[in-house]
Amino acid sequence: MIESLLVRLGELQLRRPWWVILLVFSTLLPAGRAASKLTLRTSFTELLPNSKPSVVEMRRVSERLPGNATLTLVAEGEKTEALETFVDHVVPKILALGPNLVVGVDDGPRRLQQFFRDHEGLYASLDDLTSMHDEIVESYDAQVSKASGFDLGLDDEPTKKIDVDEIVGKLDKKSEQAKK
Numbered sequence: 001m002i003e004s005l006l007v008r009l010g011e012l013q014l015r016r017p018w019w020v021i022l023l024v025f026s027t028l029l030p031a032g033r034a035a036s037k038l039t040l041r042t043s044f045t046e047l048l049p050n051s052k053p054s055v056v057e058m059r060r061v062s063e064r065l066p067g068n069a070t071l072t073l074v075a076e077g078e079k080t081e082a083l084e085t086f087v088d089h090v091v092p093k094i095l096a097l098g099p100n101l102v103v104g105v106d107d108g109p110r111r112l113q114q115f116f117r118d119h120e121g122l123y124a125s126l127d128d129l130t131s132m133h134d135e136i137v138e139s140y141d142a143q144v145s146k147a148s149g150f151d152l153g154l155d156d157e158p159t160k161k162i163d164v165d166e167i168v169g170k171l172d173k174k175s176e177q178a179k180k
Helices: 002-015 017-036 053-064 080-095 110-118 126-148 164-179
Strands: none
Touching: 002 017, 126 164
C-alpha cells in the first residue's frame, strides 16, 4: 500500500513538477510566517513553571540584579607575593572596563581577612566577653570605693587594676587561636 502511494507520488512529480513546487511553497509560506514569531530562549530558567510564586519572584528580582555572567581568572605560581602583585595589577584593569560591563571583582580573601582583623573583637566568645566585663566592673568598683574612702581594706587580695593592653592582648590571643 505505501509502495503504491510512493510510486504514484513519483509519477505525479514527473508529470506535473510545477504542481509539486506550488504545493511545497504554499505550505512553506504559513510555516515561515509562524516560525518568524518564535523566540529562542536559551536560559535554563525558561524550563521553570511560570505559575509558581517562587519563579515569579525570581524573575522579578532578576530584573533588578545586574550581570548574568561570571568571568573567572585563575593564576598559578610558586610565589605568593608574585601572584598578589599580579592580582593587584589585573583588578584595576578589569574595573576600568566600566560599570556597564563589570559589576564587581572578587580579588581573593584579602578584603575579607582585613575585615575580620578590623572587627575581631566582635567575634570573641560570649564567655570571654562576660569574663572581661566582670573583671572591668569589679576593678572599676574597687577603684571608685578606694577613691571615695569607702574601702575598708578587708579584702585579702589587693584589687587588680585592669590595663587596656592586657584586654587587647587577651583578644589578640583568642584571635590567634581562631586563626589556627
